[in-house]
Amino acid sequence: MIRASCHTADNAFALEFDATPWFLEADPQSLLHLAAQGWSSVWLADALETRSGYERLHQLVTYAATRLREESLEDPTWDALTCVVDASEAQEWLAENRPEIVSMLGRQQSAS
Numbered sequence: 001m002i003r004a005s006c007h008t009a010d011n012a013f014a015l016e017f018d019a020t021p022w023f024l025e026a027d028p029q030s031l032l033h034l035a036a037q038g039w040s041s042v043w044l045a046d047a048l049e050t051r052s053g054y055e056r057l058h059q060l061v062t063y064a065a066t067r068l069r070e071e072s073l074e075d076p077t078w079d080a081l082t083c084v085v086d087a088s089e090a091q092e093w094l095a096e097n098r099p100e101i102v103s104m105l106g107r108q109q110s111a112s
Contacts, residue, residue, distance in 0.1 A: 002093050006045050006060055006083040009068055013060040019085050022047050023093060031094070031101050032108055039085040 002023055007014035022044050023031070034041050049058040064080040094101045 002089045003086045008064045008081050015056050019044050039087040044083045
């Protein structure tokens with residue numbers, strides 16, 4: 001299991017969920033991008049919120065999109081919600097299940 005957490009900017013909603021399904025289906029570029037973003041991206045919430053078992057995540061995304069919409073329109077750099085993956089769990093899972101991504105991450109980090 002790869003734990004992730006999301007919370008709205010006003011902290012009205014906060015929850016933890018299993019991000020493993022996203023990691024199973026994500027293309028290599030998305031995984032590399034997530035790692036480059038400090039293992040933080042709303043893509044996780046967007047990709048998983050419509051799945052069965054992720055109803056609370058859907059509520060969080062809906063709340064952020066509707067209740068916090070005005071604030072985010074006023075300041076486009078303001079994030080209505082934040083999602084962060086447990087980096088160590090993500091890296092461990094990738095090493096066991098998608099080792100080619102770990103190699104790509106290593107190359108990406110050495111080039112930086």
